[in-house]
Amino acid sequence: MSSPQQPPRCAVLHSPAWPLIAAIVHNPQIYAPAQPLAVFDAQRVSCCSPAAWGEGVRLGQRRRQAQGACPHLVIVPHDPERDARLFEPVVRSVGTLVPLIDVATPGSLLLATRGPSRYVGGDDALAIRLIALATTGVNALGESLDIEAVLSAGGGMGVGIADGRIAATLAARSAAHRGTPIVVPGGSSATAEFLAPYAVKVLVSVAGCPPQLIDLLGRLGLRQLGDIAALSPTHLVDRFGSIGLVLHRLASGTDDTPPATVPPPADLSITRVFDDPILQLDMLVFAAKSLTDELGTYFHERGQICTRMRIEADSEHGETSHRVWYRSQGMHSSTMLDRVRWQLDGWINGADPPSAGITMLRITPTEIRSDAGTQEGFWGGRSQADETAARAITRVIGFLGPQGVTVASWNGGRDPRQVYDMIPVADLGSTAAAGEQLLLRPQDDSLADPNLWPGSLPTPAPAVVFHEALSVAVIDQRGHSVSVSGRGLVSAPPATLTLKGANHEVVAWAGPWPIEERWWDERSRRVARFQLVVQVPDGQRAYLVEVFAGNWWLTAEYA
Structure with a gap:
């Protein structure tokens, strides 16, 4: 079994609750740093402000639990496009020091430290410089705001420097809570020592490991990364197959990339040149859809999936926007298109927009791996469980008739008994029968706002x-x-x-x-x-x- 290569030294800049910072900067008249704020994704708390945390709001809580702990909780809409657009000035500010930046999600970016660290005088100096550049980027969004208070509402900014993406990401998260950068000494032994105390469940968010696998590890008594690193890679491979080797590399800090990564073909880059410059975001996204669909079909036919890609856009006056996007779970055509939209929206509608229309758009996959068929969860796409449920519903309809199986459909109203109606699945058409839509919700969250229903009850709603x-x-x-x-x-x-x-x-x-x-x-x-x-x-x-x-x-x- 070949020994893995030492991962490159990385720096990660991370904001634990960037959606809150984006919301405050975007709507300072509605949201204030001192308010108890929380963002809900799939009806669970995805991030909250320190004020909300002090009232008992916790990540993963359902809306009812969070509002029970903090009745005056202010709910911030989940808006990934807003978050990505407002993160663009931060990326551009850091880009003045480092030309190539890997953006994982809005609020988190990664860069290689080899050149920048030597330029500024070491890893410690680089960490301080990155914090200053990020603060400058946030300040460009709202110069009249108290930037320190705004950053505090979002959990601050943390910088972690270590060998490999996993260790650097965990260091950045800890640094945000501690308030000072964390620099992990180089070398595999120092990295493994740093990772050892972390719970195994962190691999879900930082490495994209399936929650079912993490649950199995916990039931086997492997609750910390150090427990996995202490085992022999051979034993892990015997028990878990090829994923066992990946687990050992992740836990020991020797490798944080999938072993099945394959180099992308040199001619895989797809470019679209516009004879007439375009500045309308919708038209650009529409043009990009054909590019992402072509890439998605190419990878699907070959059993591959793209995990990292570079998006480049040039304006008629020579202005450019170059970004590298990474997603450990892989990116299908729709996920690629989202990244294109976020980047272009942040550039065109940002603080430093192009002075002319866009003339060139290029998408280049830079990291590809074999598609292991990993299915996203219920809220992120269809899974095998969704397919099984759809077939079961079809069979039940065959027994009970088309009126025998119903689903909840949002209707709205002042009375809790009127907000949802139960309607037959058969009335929803083939889409619902295929399992793609088993619960109808208002397309716009503002439609469910109690203020639009005079006489309606205050939240939370009855259970x-x-x-x-x-x-x-x-x-x-x-x-x-x-x-x-x-x-x-x-x-x-x-x-x-x-x-x-x-x-x-x-x-x-x-x-x-x-x-x-x-x-x-x-x-x-x-x-x-x-x-x-x-x-x-x-x-x-x-x-x-x-x-x-x-x-x-x-x-x-x-x-």
Whole structure:
């Protein structure tokens, strides 16, 4: 078994919560550094500000959990294009020192230190210089803002320098939390010693390892990178196959690139020259789609996938935008097109846009590996589980008929029972039947904004909405049923909730939220809703109740 080559020395600049920095700079009137801010991706917290962290918000929490920990949490929309566009000035600022920069994701970039380190006087000086250049780039986005406060809201900027991408990335993440750069001494032994205490789960985010593999390693007792590095590579290969060798190299810091990497053909670069210069982003992206589709087809036919590519664009006046993009999981045609869009958007709509239209666009794959068939998760594309679920749905429809299988479809409304409707899968057409769309959501998150539905309940929404409301009684201290006048005035504070013959003390309440719908129609209804927290034998529970025509109904329960 051949010994791996020593990985090149790398520097990584990393911002833990760059989407928050981008949001504050983009909309300073809406978002402030001192606010508890959080970004949700796939309904889970992907990043949050220190103020939100102090209130109990944690990464990976669901929206309901985060808002329960911090009721006044300010939700920042997930917008990768905004993040990439506003990261462009930072990349250009660092590019004044280093011509070739590898951008992994907005908020994180990598560069080789061999030349720059000698130029500025060593790794320590390079780390300080990179922080200064990144700060200059952020300052160009909002000169009137308190840049230190803005960077603090995003977790700061960290620089890590080490041998290999993995060690440098982990060093940069630790540096952002510590507040000072981290320089790991060179050599495989020093790198392995630095990596040893890290949990194995970090390989999911920094190396693209499947979560199922990391879970298996944990069940086998391999919970830290040092545990894997201490094993023999032969034993890991016997147990896991070729991926075992990759795991050992990752954990020991001797290699952080897939062993199946193949050199790209010299003629694989694809160029599009425009006779008439183009400055409209949509037209450029449309032209780029044919290039990315051609590359995607080329790799698919050969069982390969691109993990690193260079995108170049030239303007009529000789201005250029050159970027290298990397994704450990590989890039299909749609993923390539996203990178093209991000780069061009950041250049054309950035702080230093080209003075003329774009005349040339070139995409060059620089790193290709064999496609191992890795499937993305539910939120990132179709997987084998999606295919299995689609076939199962088709079989169930065959047993129960087209009306027997339904999915939730977003409808909107003031009542939790109206926000989603259950509609037959068959009515959604072949796309849903193929498993590509099993839950319909509003295309624009702003459509779900409670401010667009006067009289709607404040967030978070109830966890359980009863299909049929339960008849209850809400009594005041004198034993009279609580009522609500036409002006929305409550006769007396609720004191007792009677549910299924049992009385429960009301320890807190809020409301009413009155609704009067279709006042011009004979089907009009006037409803007033309350949130009640009641005492039960096993603790407390929160309910949503409503009074309609003098009768009280329990319609939902909060988690």
